[in-house]
Amino acid sequence: xxxxxxxxxxxxxxxxxxxxxxxxxxxxxxxxxxxxxxxxxxxxxxxxxxxxxxxxxxxxxxxxxxxxxxxxxxxxxxxxxxxxxxxxxxxxxxxxxxxxxxxxxxxxxxxxxxxxxxxxxxxxxxxxxxxxxxxxxxxxxxxxxxxxxxxxxxxxxxxxxxxxxxxxxxxxxxxxxxxxxxxxxxxxxxxxxxxxxxxxxxxxxxxxxxxxxxxxxxxxxxxxxxxxxxxxxxxxxxxxxxxxxxxxxxxxxxxxxxxxxxxxxxxxxxxxxxxxxxxxxxxxxxxxxxxxxxxxxxxxxxxxxxxxxxxxxxxxxxxxxxxxxxxxxxxxxxxxxxxxxxxxxxxxxxxxxxxxxxxxxxxxxxxxxxxxxxxxxxxxxxxxxxxxxxxxxxxxxxxxxxxxxxxxxxxxxxxxxxxxxx
Amino acid sequence: xxxxxxxxxxxxxxxxxxxxxxxxxxxxxxxxxxxxxxxxxxxxxxxxxxxxxxxxxxxxxxxxxxxxxxxxxxxxxxxxxxxxxxxxxxxxxxxxxxxxxxxxxxxxxxxxxxxxxxxxxxxxxxxxxxxxxxxxxxxxxxxxxxxxxxxxxxxxxxxxxxxxxxxxxxxxxxxxxxxxxxxxxxxxxxxxxxxxxxxxxxxxxxxxxxxxxxxxxxxxxxxxxxxxxxxxxxxxxxxxxxxxxxxxxxxxxxxxxxxxxxxxxxxxxxxxxxxxxxxxxxxxxxxxxxxxxxxxxxxxxxxxxxxxxxxxxxxxxxxxxxxxxxxxxxxxxxxxxxxxxxxxxxxxxxxxxxxxxxxxxxxxxxxxxxxxxxxxxxxxxxxxxxxxxxxxxxxxxxxxxxxxxxxxxxxxxxxxxxxxxxxxxxxxxxxxxxxxxxxxxxxxxxxxxxxxxxxxxxxxxxxxxxxxxxxxxxxxxxxxxxxxxxxxxxxxxxxxx
Ligand SMILES: Cc1ncc(COP(=O)(O)O)c(C=O)c1O
Numbered sequence: 001x002x003x004x005x006x007x008x009x010x011x012x013x014x015x016x017x018x019x020x021x022x023x024x025x026x027x028x029x030x031x032x033x034x035x036x037x038x039x040x041x042x043x044x045x046x047x048x049x050x051x052x053x054x055x056x057x058x059x060x061x062x063x064x065x066x067x068x069x070x071x072x073x074x075x076x077x078x079x080x081x082x083x084x085x086x087x088x089x090x091x092x093x094x095x096x097x098x099x100x101x102x103x104x105x106x107x108x109x110x111x112x113x114x115x116x117x118x119x120x121x122x123x124x125x126x127x128x129x130x131x132x133x134x135x136x137x138x139x140x141x142x143x144x145x146x147x148x149x150x151x152x153x154x155x156x157x158x159x160x161x162x163x164x165x166x167x168x169x170x171x172x173x174x175x176x177x178x179x180x181x182x183x184x185x186x187x188x189x190x191x192x193x194x195x196x197x198x199x200x201x202x203x204x205x206x207x208x209x210x211x212x213x214x215x216x217x218x219x220x221x222x223x224x225x226x227x228x229x230x231x232x233x234x235x236x237x238x239x240x241x242x243x244x245x246x247x248x249x250x251x252x253x254x255x256x257x258x259x260x261x262x263x264x265x266x267x268x269x270x271x272x273x274x275x276x277x278x279x280x281x282x283x284x285x286x287x288x289x290x291x292x293x294x295x296x297x298x299x300x301x302x303x304x305x306x307x308x309x310x311x312x313x314x315x316x317x318x319x320x321x322x323x324x325x326x327x328x329x330x331x332x333x334x335x336x337x338x339x340x341x342x343x344x345x346x347x348x349x350x351x352x353x354x355x356x357x358x359x360x361x362x363x364x365x366x367x368x369x370x371x372x373x374x375x376x377x378x379x380x381x382x383x384x385x386x387x388x389x390x391x392x393x394x395x396x397x398x399x400x401x402x403x404x405x406x407x408x409x410x411x412x413x414x415x416x417x418x419x420x421x422x
Numbered sequence: 423x424x425x426x427x428x429x430x431x432x433x434x435x436x437x438x439x440x441x442x443x444x445x446x447x448x449x450x451x452x453x454x455x456x457x458x459x460x461x462x463x464x465x466x467x468x469x470x471x472x473x474x475x476x477x478x479x480x481x482x483x484x485x486x487x488x489x490x491x492x493x494x495x496x497x498x499x500x501x502x503x504x505x506x507x508x509x510x511x512x513x514x515x516x517x518x519x520x521x522x523x524x525x526x527x528x529x530x531x532x533x534x535x536x537x538x539x540x541x542x543x544x545x546x547x548x549x550x551x552x553x554x555x556x557x558x559x560x561x562x563x564x565x566x567x568x569x570x571x572x573x574x575x576x577x578x579x580x581x582x583x584x585x586x587x588x589x590x591x592x593x594x595x596x597x598x599x600x601x602x603x604x605x606x607x608x609x610x611x612x613x614x615x616x617x618x619x620x621x622x623x624x625x626x627x628x629x630x631x632x633x634x635x636x637x638x639x640x641x642x643x644x645x646x647x648x649x650x651x652x653x654x655x656x657x658x659x660x661x662x663x664x665x666x667x668x669x670x671x672x673x674x675x676x677x678x679x680x681x682x683x684x685x686x687x688x689x690x691x692x693x694x695x696x697x698x699x700x701x702x703x704x705x706x707x708x709x710x711x712x713x714x715x716x717x718x719x720x721x722x723x724x725x726x727x728x729x730x731x732x733x734x735x736x737x738x739x740x741x742x743x744x745x746x747x748x749x750x751x752x753x754x755x756x757x758x759x760x761x762x763x764x765x766x767x768x769x770x771x772x773x774x775x776x777x778x779x780x781x782x783x784x785x786x787x788x789x790x791x792x793x794x795x796x797x798x799x800x801x802x803x804x805x806x807x808x809x810x811x812x813x814x815x816x817x818x819x820x821x822x823x824x825x826x827x828x829x830x831x832x833x834x835x836x837x838x839x840x841x842x843x844x845x846x847x848x849x850x851x852x853x854x855x856x857x858x859x860x861x862x863x864x865x866x867x868x869x870x871x872x873x874x875x876x877x878x879x880x881x882x883x884x885x886x887x888x889x890x891x892x893x894x895x896x897x898x899x900x901x902x903x904x905x906x907x908x909x910x911x912x913x914x915x916x917x918x919x
Contacts, residue, residue: 212881212882212883212884213881214883215881215883215884244879245878245879252881313426316425316426318425318426318427318429318430318579318582319426321430321433321434321578321579322426322429322430322433323879324578324876324877324878324879325430325433325434325436325437325577325578325579325875325876326433327876327879328875328876328877328879329433329436329876331879331882348882349882349883350879350881350882351879351880351881351882352879353879396426396429398429398432398433398600399432399433399436400432
């Protein structure tokens with residue numbers, strides 16, 4: 001009996017059955033077929049527990065949503081305290097929490113950004129960024145990379161893979177230009193006409209398996225943007241919040257974006273919120289028509305509390321130090337595992353605690369994901385490049401858990417090799 | 423509640439536990455140097471911030487607890503494995519990990535230096551929790567040493583300090599499973615809290631030091647040493663003498679030889695008692711204040727140059743406030759008819775408080791000295807030495823220490839002066855008695871770091887070639903000589919007498 005007070009299920013089978021019936025049959029079946037029949041029950045720190053009681057070390061963390069761990073006690077406390085006084089708030093009015101968070105984001109953000117616009121999720125924040133760029137430049141075209149993923153809302157979906165737009169008759173190739181990643185000539189070609197409002201870039205494209213920008217690539221893209229009068233939008237939804245060992249991955253490249261988008265982790269994993277940081281040049285519409293983008297839940301005040309606490313924790317020198325230590329140790333540990341699995345585990349893409357693990361099989365990461373699941377670790381393959389496993393250990397991970405994680409990873413990778421016939 | 427300090431410390435400890443001896447020596451030497459270079463600055467700062475003690479004396483302690491400590495342990499090795507072919511045992515050091523160190527207001531910076539160096543010698547990470555009254559000088563000192571450690575190649579985060587020590591925070595950190603050992607110096611409540619926490623703890627209790635002078639003592643020397651010790655840092659060391667017990671036959675002469683000590687008349691004694699122990703309870707305003715100031719507060723006139731107030735008492739009982747611990751230069755004086763009575767009086771003083779801590783004796787009669795040591799429930803007795811610097815190992819060959827183990831009799835698991843060995847365990851590789859022993863010559867499981875620890879997280883496709891290994895340490899004995907020379911110079915310049 002699974003009894004949660006408000007609702008009960010007889011067992012996991014009943015959950016899966018009803019999940020198919022009332023929610024999403026495609027997704028429900030996909031995970032059953034993938035050998036990951038996970039229904040998350042308890043969650044705590046970097047652990048997830050299936051309703052069967054099976055424990056998993058979470059290194060998917062929902063793309064960084066749980067960077068600080070599931071139900072981080074400090075964020076929980078901040079939110080509980082806020083609930084004694086606040087609610088979502090009224091999005092039409094100036095607000096205490098929204099103002100305080102905006103100031104904190106600008107103070108700790110890359111230089112040159114001066115105003116914050118809120119959303120209730122990453123996709124909406126991307127839409128805001130794109131609308132803002134169009135307003136600021138008076139141009140319509142948006143350039144993104146092939147296999148980009150910036151969310152599935154109205155405009156964001158246009159920047160991504162056609163798999164997700166064609167189904168909904170939403171592809172708009174004349175407005176959304178896709179160029180190959182790490183291809184500067186292609187980028188220049190797309191910008192040459194000076195009719196592009198913005199280039200939107202993830203600092204490391206997550207859903208594509210974290211291919212690393214070639215040294216100098218992003219810097220050159222930024223320069224091309226300046227040359228051809230396009231804005232640079234940094235999507236830091238997954239790469240931000242200390243993941244790379246600095247608060248924002250983009251600053252490691254010395255780039256000052258015109259617009260920066262944060263989501264996922266900024267919620268503390270507890271209350272949905274996302275934010276767009278814009279330069280003064282881009283902020284014009286906020287004066288011209290402050291009601292031009294509206295969303296009831298955008299910048300909900302409880303979310304602002306979760307975000308402020310999260311931002312404060314991410315910014316601590318201790319957190320930065322932990323990320324540096326952990327990325328050093330996990331990087332070296334994965335290198336050893338790679339050396340033990342030649343011809344199978346072929347590459348490690350690393351920037352701080354962002355890892356893309358490459359396997360020499362078109363669906364290699366799915367084998368590894370399944371084996372990791374069997375061995376108590378939850379990591380997800382890259383939807384847009386299933387050779388690559390996304391591997392994102394928590395930014396407050398400790399040495400003991402790190403060692404356990406590496407041990408489990410080594411076993412799973414070796415077993416997956418056999419399964420994949422390597 | 424936790425700010426990530428303990429997690430950071432765990433990472434630092436993990437990395438540090440793999441460092442080799444040469445790297446550790448280099449870090450320890452650099453940190454000690456930074457401590458000694460700033461000894462006077464922090465001594466003055468500590469006096470300014472706490473209002474306790476004498477800057478010049480604190481500077482001396484700061485030197486003793488930095489370069490002095492390193493000199494003292496120069497021949498010790500808490501890093502390399504030890505091989506004992508006769509016993510067929512190899513011992514491999516295993517650092518505690520994360521040391522949580524509480525430091526007192528009375529010896530703030532010296533204790534910070536002391537605990538940091540002990541931790542570094544044994545490859546531990548340390549989090550300092552300073553007494554709130556001394557938090558600024560302690561935090562600054564810890565940061566200075568942390569910077570020196572980092573500069574010398576220590577792992578990031580190996581030394582941290584709580585900038586705003588608050589009781590709930592400290593209690594939650596003490597109980598945190600990420601702490602491997604608590605080293606608590608402070609009042610009894612702090613020590614008890616450390617033991618209650620559930621974590622291994624080295625807590626040390628308070629002192630209340632009896633000093634006995636018998637008829638065989640070298641009175642000139644005893645008089646001078648007792649006054650100097652009592653006046654040292656205005657009696658702020660927990661090893662300072664509290665009750666002087668003098669055998670009748672020599673008491674008058676002893677007192678007359680105690681230059682700088684002013685014998686209070688019974689009326690003045692009552693005034694001082696009332697001021698220092700209003701309502702029978704010690705007023706902490708007097709901690710570490712000088713004798714003339716105390717006299718002034720009590721409305722007692724003393725000659726210029728008075729360094730110690732000598733207060734005659736007639737019974738070493740709890741109801742006599744002056745027989746309790748006094749961290750200020752007020753010394754109770756009790757006359758006894760015989761050595762036997764002197765020993766009994768010392769035991770009575772320690773029943774009030776200070777069991778397990780320290781005592782002193784001035785005597786040339788080995789039998790009396792032995793009897794005193796056997797009968798008085800303390801774990802160190804300074805003989806013919808002032809106890810402030812005797813019990814703490816500066817003027818005796820005890821281990822130099824700001825943390826005095828009071829043992830089981832004093833409610834502590836530590837019975838010795840805290841020393842580096844307390845912060846490391848040893849894994850023993852023990853062969854079957856009949857099996858041939860292995861050849862471990864030249865084997866060392868540890869190595870120098872191959873660059874900064876941790877390395878900066880460059881993206882993997884932009885990583886620069888691995889940095890060359892850190893520069894080799896200077897030859898050990900060259901280093902030792904250098905340290906010896908420096909400390910002698912410093913001590914010479916500090917101790918002008
Ligand atoms: C890089 C990036 N941008 C934007 C989004 C969209 O965020 P959300 O799912 O909150 O709409 C995602 C989500 O996966 C993402 O990974």
